[in-house]
Amino acid sequence: MIFSRITKAALDRFRSSLTLRALVYTVALSGTALIVLGGVLSVSIGNGLFTRKTEQAIIESNRAKFTVSRLFEGVTGQGSWKLEQALAEVVPELESIGVSQTRQVAFLHSTNQPNKKNLSSPTSAGMDLSLITEDFRTLVSSEVGLQSRTVQILRAGESTPAILIGQKFVLPGGHNYELYLVYDMYNEQQTLVFVQRTLVLGGFVTLMIIGFFSFLVTSWLVRPVQEAADASELLANGDLDRRLAVRGTDVAAVLATSFNHMADSLQEKITAMADLSKMQQRFVSDVSHELRTPLTTMKLAADYLYENKDGLPQFTERSIVNLHGQMDRFDVLLADLLEISRYDADGVEPMFEVHDMNGVVGVCLAAIQPFADSKDVYLEADIPSGAVQCEMDSRRIERILNNLLTNAIEHGEGKPVLIKVAQNDKAVAVSVTDQGIGMNQNELSQAFDRFWRADPSRKRTTGGTGLGLAISFEDAQLHLGQLEVTAEPGLGACFRLTIPKRHDITDFESPLPLAVLKA
Numbered sequence: 001m002i003f004s005r006i007t008k009a010a011l012d013r014f015r016s017s018l019t020l021r022a023l024v025y026t027v028a029l030s031g032t033a034l035i036v037l038g039g040v041l042s043v044s045i046g047n048g049l050f051t052r053k054t055e056q057a058i059i060e061s062n063r064a065k066f067t068v069s070r071l072f073e074g075v076t077g078q079g080s081w082k083l084e085q086a087l088a089e090v091v092p093e094l095e096s097i098g099v100s101q102t103r104q105v106a107f108l109h110s111t112n113q114p115n116k117k118n119l120s121s122p123t124s125a126g127m128d129l130s131l132i133t134e135d136f137r138t139l140v141s142s143e144v145g146l147q148s149r150t151v152q153i154l155r156a157g158e159s160t161p162a163i164l165i166g167q168k169f170v171l172p173g174g175h176n177y178e179l180y181l182v183y184d185m186y187n188e189q190q191t192l193v194f195v196q197r198t199l200v201l202g203g204f205v206t207l208m209i210i211g212f213f214s215f216l217v218t219s220w221l222v223r224p225v226q227e228a229a230d231a232s233e234l235l236a237n238g239d240l241d242r243r244l245a246v247r248g249t250d251v252a253a254v255l256a257t258s259f260n261h262m263a264d265s266l267q268e269k270i271t272a273m274a275d276l277s278k279m280q281q282r283f284v285s286d287v288s289h290e291l292r293t294p295l296t297t298m299k300l301a302a303d304y305l306y307e308n309k310d311g312l313p314q315f316t317e318r319s320i321v322n323l324h325g326q327m328d329r330f331d332v333l334l335a336d337l338l339e340i341s342r343y344d345a346d347g348v349e350p351m352f353e354v355h356d357m358n359g360v361v362g363v364c365l366a367a368i369q370p371f372a373d374s375k376d377v378y379l380e381a382d383i384p385s386g387a388v389q390c391e392m393d394s395r396r397i398e399r400i401l402n403n404l405l406t407n408a409i410e411h412g413e414g415k416p417v418l419i420k421v422a423q424n425d426k427a428v429a430v431s432v433t434d435q436g437i438g439m440n441q442n443e444l445s446q447a448f449d450r451f452w453r454a455d456p457s458r459k460r461t462t463g464g465t466g467l468g469l470a471i472s473f474e475d476a477q478l479h480l481g482q483l484e485v486t487a488e489p490g491l492g493a494c495f496r497l498t499i500p501k502r503h504d505i506t507d508f509e510s511p512l513p514l515a516v517l518k519a
Helices: 002-016 018-071 080-096 134-142 186-236 251-307 314-344 357-374 394-411 441-445 468-478
Strands: 103-109 147-155 158-171 175-184 353-356 379-382 389-392 417-423 427-433 482-488 492-500
Touching: 002 018, 018 080, 018 103, 018 147, 018 158, 018 175, 018 186, 080 103, 080 175, 134 147, 134 158, 134 175, 147 175, 158 186, 186 251, 251 314, 353 357, 353 394, 357 379, 357 389, 357 394, 357 417, 357 427, 389 394, 389 492, 394 417, 394 427, 394 468, 394 492, 441 482, 468 482
Parallel strands: 379 417
Antiparallel strands: 103 175, 147 158, 158 175, 353 389, 417 427, 427 492, 482 492
16 A cells, blocks of 8 residues: 555656656666667677687697697607606696696597507596587597687686687507697686676766766756746736746747747736726626616606506506516616626625524525416425524525526426425535426536526526526625536436535535436
């Protein structure tokens, strides 16, 4: 578990750090190049040492040939004791010459000729005759000149490569002999080991130096990119005055210049859009307030006509009824515009008191019931027993629930609407679920946007500005709560309002699921 965490942290760090990735790639590629170069040098040096040793061994072996011939000068094949005396001098004589070589000597009677005089086969002390195999002896006795092969001998308890060179001799009296010289390469092997260790150590030190300077160079090159990334993050968070320092005329300077131009352009456009938004908000607020006075006068007149419509001609009475209804609708629309303008101006002052959520839901259901009856929609309530107390601005919560219930009835296609209330230790939630047309993902992402309607071409009976859900969302935020929605096309939608029981509670979970009823 700990190892997996460390591995994950290391991988995350590797993915997020451009400097680290560049350093790792540089060191890895440099290390690979050093390994290949070190291997080539090691093989080349080893081959050179072996070739040089072989050439020296051949030279010494040719000298040994003349030395042996000199020892047997004047010796005839008649007297065995003279042959034995000469044979006894071969090994000491050959071991005493060729000071540049460390070697062992074996002067053996050929196996392809009977040794009728029992002549000796002198060898160096401690020489391993198993190195001289039968097939090599056959090769030496049948060929003219020097024959060589590489063997392994033990020296100081370690296996050491050596060169075995053989050549044949015919002694006085027709006796066939074979001279074998063993030249060990212990010194050459130690030299190669020393070179290899030097290459490894030098390669490691070189790799560390490459890594250090790669880190310095990469950090220097990445610094402008990192500064641009940090400045972009700050710019995205609203720090529109952030700019990059322009140094020199290289690509980093071009990047800084382009970034600064982009930031200037964004700042100008955002400032212009902010000014325009403020003008629009001021216009909406001013128009809404200015309309309030004539609307009040018109509504009073419409109410007076509505109250005295009896006895008037049928056409006039119908016109007065329509006028009264449209004036009520106009009043609602104007109230929505005024409310959203208050939120834009940070002029909303909530009045929090402890209320029973069940009671608030009951009031909303009673108020919306006539509209539900007109749509032939059954309202099903799932309310827990006992009080569900929490701090709230009851007027605003009622407004949220009224908007949610109105939308559910309007879009529910005449199917039942379910209202649920639940609580836990920290929060209270109310969900409104319908089984109507639902929404797709694109519509869900815009559900709480101002002036947005899921289907503006669809026939609506209640009308509206498209501000209802936007105001409801602001009301939920005012309570430090959440207004969420989920939907499936053709299956319906579920809106869930969750608010904390007290305003000092900031970490809470909703006691109700957010899910659409399945068919």
